[in-house]
Amino acid sequence: MDTESSDTTGNGLVKEEKIVKGEDTEEPMSLVDDVSTEYFASYEDLNVHRLMLQDTARTNAYQTAISDATALFKDKIVMDVGAGTGILSLFCAKAGAKKVYAVEASGLAKTLPEVFSKNGFADVVTVIHSRVEDIESLPSNDKNTVDIIVSEWMGFYLLHESMLESVLYARDKFLISGGLMFPNSAQIYAAPCQIPDLWKNHGDFWTSQSHYGFDLSPFGNIAKNLQTPVIETIASDGLLSDPQLLFDLNLQTVPSNSLEVFKDRRFFTMDQTGDMHAVCLWFTCTFPVVPGKEPVELSTAPWSEETHWKQTLIMLPDKLDFEEGDITGWEISLEKASLDKGSRSYRIHYQCLGDDDEHPVPCECGAVKCEIIKHYMTQSNEANNVDVDE
Amino acid sequence: MDTESSDTTGNGLVKEEKIVKGEDTEEPMSLVDDVSTEYFASYEDLNVHRLMLQDTARTNAYQTAISDATALFKDKIVMDVGAGTGILSLFCAKAGAKKVYAVEASGLAKTLPEVFSKNGFADVVTVIHSRVEDIESLPSNDKNTVDIIVSEWMGFYLLHESMLESVLYARDKFLISGGLMFPNSAQIYAAPCQIPDLWKNHGDFWTSQSHYGFDLSPFGNIAKNLQTPVIETIASDGLLSDPQLLFDLNLQTVPSNSLEVFKDRRFFTMDQTGDMHAVCLWFTCTFPVVPGKEPVELSTAPWSEETHWKQTLIMLPDKLDFEEGDITGWEISLEKASLDKGSRSYRIHYQCLGDDDEHPVPCECGAVKCEIIKHYMTQSNEANNVDVDE
Numbered sequence: 001m002d003t004e005s006s007d008t009t010g011n012g013l014v015k016e017e018k019i020v021k022g023e024d025t026e027e028p029m030s031l032v033d034d035v036s037t038e039y040f041a042s043y044e045d046l047n048v049h050r051l052m053l054q055d056t057a058r059t060n061a062y063q064t065a066i067s068d069a070t071a072l073f074k075d076k077i078v079m080d081v082g083a084g085t086g087i088l089s090l091f092c093a094k095a096g097a098k099k100v101y102a103v104e105a106s107g108l109a110k111t112l113p114e115v116f117s118k119n120g121f122a123d124v125v126t127v128i129h130s131r132v133e134d135i136e137s138l139p140s141n142d143k144n145t146v147d148i149i150v151s152e153w154m155g156f157y158l159l160h161e162s163m164l165e166s167v168l169y170a171r172d173k174f175l176i177s178g179g180l181m182f183p184n185s186a187q188i189y190a191a192p193c194q195i196p197d198l199w200k201n202h203g204d205f206w207t208s209q210s211h212y213g214f215d216l217s218p219f220g221n222i223a224k225n226l227q228t229p230v231i232e233t234i235a236s237d238g239l240l241s242d243p244q245l246l247f248d249l250n251l252q253t254v255p256s257n258s259l260e261v262f263k264d265r266r267f268f269t270m271d272q273t274g275d276m277h278a279v280c281l282w283f284t285c286t287f288p289v290v291p292g293k294e295p296v297e298l299s300t301a302p303w304s305e306e307t308h309w310k311q312t313l314i315m316l317p318d319k320l321d322f323e324e325g326d327i328t329g330w331e332i333s334l335e336k337a338s339l340d341k342g343s344r345s346y347r348i349h350y351q352c353l354g355d356d357d358e359h360p361v362p363c364e365c366g367a368v369k370c371e372i373i374k375h376y377m378t379q380s381n382e383a384n385n386v387d388v389d390e
Numbered sequence: 391m392d393t394e395s396s397d398t399t400g401n402g403l404v405k406e407e408k409i410v411k412g413e414d415t416e417e418p419m420s421l422v423d424d425v426s427t428e429y430f431a432s433y434e435d436l437n438v439h440r441l442m443l444q445d446t447a448r449t450n451a452y453q454t455a456i457s458d459a460t461a462l463f464k465d466k467i468v469m470d471v472g473a474g475t476g477i478l479s480l481f482c483a484k485a486g487a488k489k490v491y492a493v494e495a496s497g498l499a500k501t502l503p504e505v506f507s508k509n510g511f512a513d514v515v516t517v518i519h520s521r522v523e524d525i526e527s528l529p530s531n532d533k534n535t536v537d538i539i540v541s542e543w544m545g546f547y548l549l550h551e552s553m554l555e556s557v558l559y560a561r562d563k564f565l566i567s568g569g570l571m572f573p574n575s576a577q578i579y580a581a582p583c584q585i586p587d588l589w590k591n592h593g594d595f596w597t598s599q600s601h602y603g604f605d606l607s608p609f610g611n612i613a614k615n616l617q618t619p620v621i622e623t624i625a626s627d628g629l630l631s632d633p634q635l636l637f638d639l640n641l642q643t644v645p646s647n648s649l650e651v652f653k654d655r656r657f658f659t660m661d662q663t664g665d666m667h668a669v670c671l672w673f674t675c676t677f678p679v680v681p682g683k684e685p686v687e688l689s690t691a692p693w694s695e696e697t698h699w700k701q702t703l704i705m706l707p708d709k710l711d712f713e714e715g716d717i718t719g720w721e722i723s724l725e726k727a728s729l730d731k732g733s734r735s736y737r738i739h740y741q742c743l744g745d746d747d748e749h750p751v752p753c754e755c756g757a758v759k760c761e762i763i764k765h766y767m768t769q770s771n772e773a774n775n776v777d778v779d780e
Binding site (some may be wrong): 046047049050053059060063085086087090091093108111114115118120201205206211212213214215216217218219221222226 | 401407413429436437439440443449450475476477480481484501505509542578591594595602603606607608609612613616618
């Protein structure tokens with residue numbers, strides 16, 4: 001057997017096709033546990049950052065959002081949380097920022113000054129080799145504030161081991177009132193989906209065939225009931241219903257202590273007949289809109305340009321077969337794994353809702369009853385608004 | 391950025407294409423550090439084992455070696471070190487073993503009794519949920535010995551985070567004198583190789599182009615000098631020379647304390663003109679040969695059926711261009727990472743040897759001088775042997 005446990009926990013091995021980001025790189029929360037890796041850049045770090053730079057949908061979105069916003073960046077003080085190779089700091093410097101603090105906890109920070117110098121921004125960008133949580137005061141900054149925070153903090157399905165908490169910490173500590181976040185909002189979407197090829201590798205792998213002449217089906221029951229998210233690119237036509245918006249985070253205002261639990265209860269109307277194998281999750285991010293420019297969205301939807309985030313699939317224990325027009329529902333919760341304080345991974349729990357379960361109010365499932373309720377709620381809201389206006 | 395640090399350190403995420411094996415599965419040495427994961431089988435465990443079962447070159451080799459050897463297994467007591475899904479234990483039981491101890495440290499052990507029962511071997515196979523190092527006495531075994539040890543312990547380039555130490559521990563503690571190891575030998579081979587596509591993702595990625603209009607070349611020097619092995623499948627025609635055998639381990643006899651350092655110094659004659667980008671490493675394993683049966687070899691060479699081990703590449707800091715007939719040499723050392731006691735990863739150090747460096751004696755490079763020395767050494771050995779015989 002191979003026993004590679006990770007590319008990024010110091011075991012010193014790289015599999016070319018992977019993109020992984022380790023606890024010793026830009027996950028400052030865990031650096032205290034592994035001081036030995038704090039002070040050098042590993043091949044793994046570099047490999048991850050190569051793959052991130054090669055993710056053009058990701059990097060182009062930031063480049064466009066920032067370079068379109070020179071009016072916002074001109075002469076401003078910016079903080080780049082988790083600067084990595086410094087590419088976002090460079091975008092900000094080029095967009096006219098007066099000062100950029102490139103905050104980077106990993107050993108990559110040691111190389112960053114040379115990068116900024118080579119690109120003519122040695123005077124603009126100041127590298128801070130630290131977790132953002134450990135910064136007491138910003139160099140040459142009496143007010144200890146910044147005007148803009150940029151960060152590429154997103155994890156799989158947005159939240160998985162993301163740097164969001166660190167970014168919100170930086171916002172609450174350093175961002176001036178009225179300051180800007182790049183990105184300034186993030187959304188998680190979902191739809192039921194059909195993924196026959198991946199399904200074959202799920203519980204069915206263990207139960208539907210013999211293995212070298214033997215019955216290994218007992219592992220199938222375990223595999224089916226572990227609701228571990230799977231990261232894979234799926235085709236748009238695998239979606240069995242119109243997607244719905246699950247969570248919409250306003251990054252300017254979302255409280256940093258509101259990330260412990262996300263709960264969702266909703267219903268979908270199937271717009272094709274098929275087997276539902278999984279819930280497909282993805283996210284989008286948007287950036288402050290500059291007058292006269294197109295809004296920039298970084299989308300990881302199945303129909304968007306592929307990114308290294310791909311999509312996230314929560315596999316069902318057993319597939320559910322639906323006819324077009326059927327309604328299905330779920331309760332999904334994402335709870336921060338609590339065993340490990342400082343953990344930034346979530347446990348996902350999925351539960352199927354059936355005909356007897358009550359729909360939320362309002363409900364986007366499209367069923368007649370839910371549409372009628374929505375209609376009256378809209379009317380009522382409008383009436384209330386009229387009252388207020390008068 | 392995505393911040394997936396690992397599939398197997400409890401962050402609960404699976405990327406479909408990966409094969410990883412975690413510290414909480416069959417790497418008992420580290421279980422003491424993470425007791426919480428000891429008692430359940432994770433999706434990651436199962437995913438890894440699915441991919442191992444799908445590695446038919448690997449599993450077929452064991453199946454053939456064991457089923458061809460019923461004469462050796464009949465009525466014998468066998469230990470399967472790191473039983474995983476139990477497939478090797480099943481092979482042994484079917485081959486006629488009187489008793490199989492399936493030793494498994496991970497939570498998979500809890501499901502194994504049901505697997506053996508379902509396949510009619512509940513009475514033959516005894517599951518021991520433990521690190522092999524923690525087993526004091528074998529159940530119902532007065533002599534506390536076994537006749538045969540089977541294990542699939544191999545890591546990338548054979549040694550990377552392998553279970554070899556655990557297997558040798560089991561051998562020294564439990565195997566009777568004259569007992570058998572399956573496999574009973576393992577070899578590491580190497581050849582200089584040319585891999586232009588992978589080379590583009592190495593240091594050259596950082597230095598040979600601008601990135602979104604910026605110069606990130608300072609990272610190139612770091613990338614070039616981190617001699618981190620890369621796991622990738624390469625084509626046979628990428629080899630620039632005949633491979634040579636670096637290390638040959640007799641698993642029946644190799645001392646368990648001899649795994650700390652492996653050093654190799656050798657020269658190769660290039661049999662084609664090209665750029666040497668890396669040293670390509672791979673391994674083979676062989677099994678006890680049964681009279682009348684073909685020897686079974688599990689080969690991970692570039693020309694063999696692909697396995698999940700692929701090949702391992704040690705990238706050079708800078709490529710070296712050679713003409714056909716040129717001779718190149720190296721000193722390679724694999725040293726067990728010492729920072730972390732109990733670590734089973736190695737640090738690989740490569741150093742290029744040139745025209746002025748002395749060749750070893752004997753030397754397989756094929757140069758005239760080395761061939762002459764080999765010729766005389768062979769003659770001398772034969773003469774000595776004649777003396778002895780007389």
